[in-house]
Amino acid sequence: MTPPAIVRAALRAGLDLIGVTDHNSAANAAAVLAAARGTPLKVLPGMEVQTKEEVHLVCLFARAGAALAWQEAVYRRLPPKDNEEAFFGAQLLLDARGRERRREKRLLLTSAALTVTEAVAEVLARGGLVIPAHVDRPAYSLIGMLGFLPPDLPVTALEVSRPENARQVAGDLAPQSRRLALVAASDAHTLADIGRCVTAFYLRSAALSEISRALRGAGGRKVVIEPFV
């Protein structure tokens, strides 16, 4: 999964907008942004942070700099352990052409010492968008780990990993009677997964602020989970 290969796969899948959200890291986002320059593909930099509760949250930012600043905050909360390449694989940092720049030494495949509440508050304070990831799965999901959506958690959307699970999740959330958008995303870990499931955003432009408005349904904007393809 090199930046140019990701861009090609996304374009081939007919996508207009993707997020790059490595586990506890945003170090490869700028390279994918650069690889997409001059193509119709828009790339949002971000991270999939793993909280203390082992909940995954997709964090998206308007600019790579903001994603990297958040990465610094997360890195400070990671345990002082080195990655064991034999177990977890190499944590490669690539450039826009897919060449290895260096390897991340610290272990990323773990939890940051941040609670869900803290992580959500901090991403919002940094102007980011935070969406609890794959809440329809039992593992590493907000609903799986914490049983239900904490009523006061200031999120506007939840992600499902399969479009056909959206109805069930929406039903489970109905008693909370709060406005929440559901989005579906591929959580692609391989090139073949890119575009596996998609969400249509009806926006004025492919900007993070527009996505936030669409999640709230502001001004006729909307999000629609596309049928399984």
Add this chain to the structure above:
Amino acid sequence: MRLGLTVKAGRRGLDREVLAGYTADLLSDVMARAPRGALWVTLQTHENVVAVALLIEAAGVVITGGREPEEAACRRAESENIPLLTTPETTFAISGKLYALLGEKECLCAGSGPTCTSIPLCPLAQKRK
């Protein structure tokens, strides 16, 4: 208390009898499977722990490994009278001690049938063997 736990909140709920034990960190699993009246052993510290404890009518929650419940969890536990207890011990060690203590008790399932799992060392279960 024989498990050497520290009470962090919900002291007024401490008179509840411990009918069983349950150990899990996936709150969705606890909601689905924990027996009523269990002392629930977990390392989760979120406020949702208190809501789940209420749902399963837990006798209390033991938070392991020296972790501290979040402030919101303590406030909620205080108002709901759900004891939040902490221990520096691991989940494994404290669950083992709880298991042994429960084994000393007469099982309250008394006659609830051969499927009783509420007490790990249910004397009836022993007899059935």
